[in-house]
Amino acid sequence: MIRIGIIGCGHWGMNHVRIFYFCEGAKVQICCDKDHARLKALHNTYQGLITTTDYNRVIKDKTIDLVVIATPTATHYELVRAALLNGKHVLCEKPLAIKTKETKELVELAKKNNKILMVGFVFLYNKGIIALRDYIKKKTLGKVYYLHFTRTNLGPIRDDVDVIYDLASHDISIASFLLGKWPKKVSTNAGYFLRKKISDTAFITLYYPDNVLVNIHVSWLDPRKVRRITCVGDKKMAVWDDLDTAEPIRIFNKGVLKEPYYADYGEFHLLPREGEVISPLVKLEEPLKKQNSYFLNCVTQNKRPFTDAVFAHNVSKVLEAIQSSIKKKGQIRIIDK
Ligand SMILES: NC(=O)c1ccc[n+]([C@@H]2O[C@H](COP(=O)([O-])OP(=O)(O)OC[C@H]3O[C@@H](n4cnc5c(N)ncnc54)[C@H](O)[C@@H]3O)[C@@H](O)[C@H]2O)c1
The missing domain is CATH 3.40.50.720 (NAD(P)-binding Rossmann-like Domain)
Structure with missing residues (x-):
């Protein structure tokens, strides 16, 4: 016991x-x-x-x-x-x-x-996130181009830390879990609309290895509660929506085809490719x-x-680099190894 x-x-x-x-x-x-x-x-x-x-x-x-x-x-x-x-x-x-x-x-x-x-x-114990990680790992989506995170709501507003420590700490952990890697660089702009020293809104860009871009939008000052990730690959795209308990994941068989443009050698037509949308069964369990x-x-x-603490330390390194970027008005900062 x-x-x-x-x-x-x-x-x-x-x-x-x-x-x-x-x-x-x-x-x-x-x-x-x-x-x-x-x-x-x-x-x-x-x-x-x-x-x-x-x-x-x-x-x-x-x-x-x-x-x-x-x-x-x-x-x-x-x-x-x-x-x-x-x-x-x-x-x-x-x-x-x-x-x-x-x-x-x-x-x-x-x-x-x-x-x-x-x-x-x-969130790393959430069945939907684990399923999304598996799709990425098995290359179901192809090469991942970018991930976009939205985590917004009206409050709850904290006094001891800003919206980035409070909310984006989740998204940094999820992005690194999904990609199996840590970001190398970061750039962030934050809004201090409610208080002068504690940000309530932030737009974070994380630069991962292999040219994968991750964008995180967090806010305590938003009319709607949203917990969503969009993942765009070169074969398929996926959306995870934590608030949609019936269909938390949807896989979109959509993309862009590159067709040779014969009139101009070496150039391509970019043609949007539409396909079916699948919502795989995800048996939810309290994470x-x-x-x-x-x-x-x-x-x-x-x-x-x-x-463990090493994982948490890596998240903290990203959080610290974000704060440094905000102080430099959104300049790209390198994250310590
Ligand atoms: N994993 C998640 O999804 C998740 C969700 C919400 C909150 N959190 C985290 O949980 C922590 C608490 O958040 P919360 O929303 O429950 O806040 P809260 O303010 O509702 O609760 C914090 C409690 O700690 C008590 N407290 C403060 N200092 C104390 C001390 N020295 N000794 C004993 N009690 C003390 C307060 O009285 C309060 O009841 C935060 O770190 C937050 O980031 C995580």
């Missing part, structure tokens, strides 16, 4: 409590939040939970094997560090920390203490449930998760 402590039981942390509470082989032993009302709500829903407002009670408890951290991003570094130093395995929400200096330190600390540090890039049971498995079998 793995004994779990959960720090941060707000909007997202409550989902961790629910999933681990009903998970075989795991016991949620103690939950921590600064907010008494949230702890009271937990007491009313789940029997036998110990609750506290002091996170030290969780990380210093010798009976706890692993700690889940679902507090605001600005607090992650301090809490993850303390949990690792106290000999806990850690599942931390995305992004792991704000600075790459911090994520690097956490990578090393987890390694030194022989503990598993996994980060909650939950967080899949992620958390995978984490438990990694802990019990002492296996390194693929969304």
Whole structure:
């Protein structure tokens, strides 16, 4: 039986409590939040939970094997560090920390203490995203030209980090998972429409190897909730729509034909090619449930998760380069190796 402590039981942390509470082989032993009302709500829903407002009670408890951290991003570094130093395995929400200096330190600390540090890039456990990755890997779409991501909504607006750390961290993780590579360069323009120092809207371009372009549009200031990826290849095109639970993926057998232009040797006619649209069966499963049971498995079998601290550190390097590009008014910045 793995004994779990959960720090941060707000909007997202409550989902961790629910999933681990009903998970075989795991016991949620103690939950921590600064907010008494949230702890009271937990007491009313789940029997036998110990609750506290002091996170030290969780990380210093010798009976706890692993700690889940679902507090605001600005607090992650301090809490993850303390949990690792106290000999806990850690599942931390995305992004792991704000600075790459911090994520690097956490990578090393987890390694030194022989503990598993996994980060909650939950979309990589989404069946639709996994299916899209498989189509790309099997070259069903041909050579990928570009990916376009939209992740917008009206709020929720955060105070501790900007829209890029909050939302684009997901898309960077997904793009790199789909392509099996990390970007080399980045350029970004951001909007500070609501506040002077925290961006609420951003248009990010990532330059991947093999000339693959990735564009990410994230916003807290948009009339519609959209979670969509368009993937354009030289043979076919695909669209993933997280909000379309019946048909999350559609494959468009469309493209552009190049026909020789005889009047002018070496030139081509570009002819749009129309074809059928297929929506393959994707049996959806709650991604967080899949992620958390995978984490438990990694802990019990002492296996390194693929969304580990090294993966999270790579995401942070991209996030840091994005901030540097914004400061230089959208200039292309090279991402550290
Ligand atoms: N993976 C996902 O899809 C996903 C979705 C939403 C949020 N998140 C991440 O989860 C984290 C939390 O987001 P949220 O939406 O639940 O925020 P939230 O504000 O609803 O909840 C955060 C909770 O942490 C508590 N808290 C803050 N500091 C604390 C401390 N030092 N000790 C104990 N409790 C403390 C707050 O009282 C609050 O209840 C963020 O890092 C966010 O990026 C991930």
